[in-house]
Amino acid sequence: MKDPYETLGVSRTATDKEISDAFKKLARKFHPDLHPGDKEAEAKFKEVSAANDLLKDKEKRRRFDAGEIDASGAERPAQHFYRDFADGPAHGAHAAQDGFASNEELEEFLARAFGGAGGRRTGGFRARGQDVSYVLPVGFLEAVNGATRTITLPEGRTLQVTIPEGAEDRQMLRLKGQGMPGFGGGPAGDAYVELHVEPHRFFRRKDNNIHVDIPVTLKEAVLGARIEVPTIGG
Template identity: 50%
Template sequence: MADDLYAVLGVSRDASGDDIKKAYRKLAKKYHPDLNPGDRAAEETFKKIQAANNLLSDPEKRKQYDAGEIDAEGNETPRRYYREYAEAGGEHPYRSSAGYEDISDVFSDLFRSQARARGRGGPEGEFRMRGGDARYSIEVPFLEAVNGAKKRVTMPNGKSLEITIPPGLHDGQVLRLRSQGMPGYGGGEAGDAYVEVHVAPHRGFRRHGNNIHVELPIGLHEAVLGAKVRVPTVTGAVTMTVPPGSNSGDTLRLRGKGVPASAGRPAGDEVVTLQVRLPEKPDEELKSFLADWAKTHAYDPRKGTEG
């Protein structure tokens, strides 16, 4: 028996779309194969979580699932035509709320579909139909989203796809993979795959538009005297000049070191916010120097802050 999709995500059946999204992202981070290398159980759990999210995050499919029209894998459930129609009551023994006045209408619709297929050039008697679209959700590292990458991922149905992550991809962006969805019927073309990409946060970088923001610790002597320091960027560390007399909260800009240029969009900048850090244990020489310096260079760093 297939797992209950709500139970897989740990949410109630009346959970909102946001609740489902939050539950998925929390579980995905816990069971992602990259964080559990070699753990087959975690990998299988991750596949179930993805499959549950793919179906329940689609309002139409969720409605069908709740109504019992499709199963946990998105397949239509068997229709009990004769029992359904016979128990429908009314003047006609086969009348139903499904919209057919007679069971023969079901087959009439099929024959009309076949005729339309022949009209499109299909062989005599062949029913041709385009495959359904498939929807997936994956998470990629921050730097791959910024710089672009190619990733081979395994979808919940076991299919392996190579996905091109374009430079500058935003969290929640949906990529369309043509003909990578469900297979067609009777020679019909395959559907498309839609992959919603979520960007994992980075411990050092933050993105605002096309600019990258980072905080850079500097020493007291570097702040007072100025210095050339190494600064991390999304494409590798570079050397930056800290001007003399810098202070915590001062910002410096590295032109063109943000999100790379792409599709006519100029490259962003990196905004570096300085954070002056004192030694963990200032030595006696530093204490003595500052004590003597303060006697003749008194100033009030809190001037103007009091109401």
């Protein structure tokens, strides 16, 4: 399902009244009674109704904003923020995730499983490293204009993340070979970085367009005027 905020055409900071007003406007526009036999209008009505049902429920809205549930209300799998691991141990990440006390214990198990009963023999066993995933909050203008960010990994290593121009909320970036190291000379896994675009105070994005509300005086509106309008480039 689409993002409920986009479906209703409101910002993530919209008030309950703004959400309700937006839903009523769209519901009147796409109500099946006004479009008998129009399957597209019927589907649109169901879509805006589902979006309204999620956002009018304060707890569901909180959980959606926190990334705990998706637009359909289903639970999202737990994700790790890179900051969550900033103070974690530098070693043993593979082993801990697989139920072993240390990487040495995990290697011993693999040696016995694939290298015979002779103890710590690798027997030529090679394994690709595990993929890791992170969530990176980015500013609205960073996502629109593109930027480079540095994140610090659990073991103290840093990664340069290039945010492409026009990046979207929840967009996933793949950093090849930047995951956990492999075993026995195997290749490293990949790192996946999910971008969470923070709302801007003035600008709103709708598809590939940028919207901004500009106040004008009554005189300017009646007689016309030239006014300064901010843009994403300044």
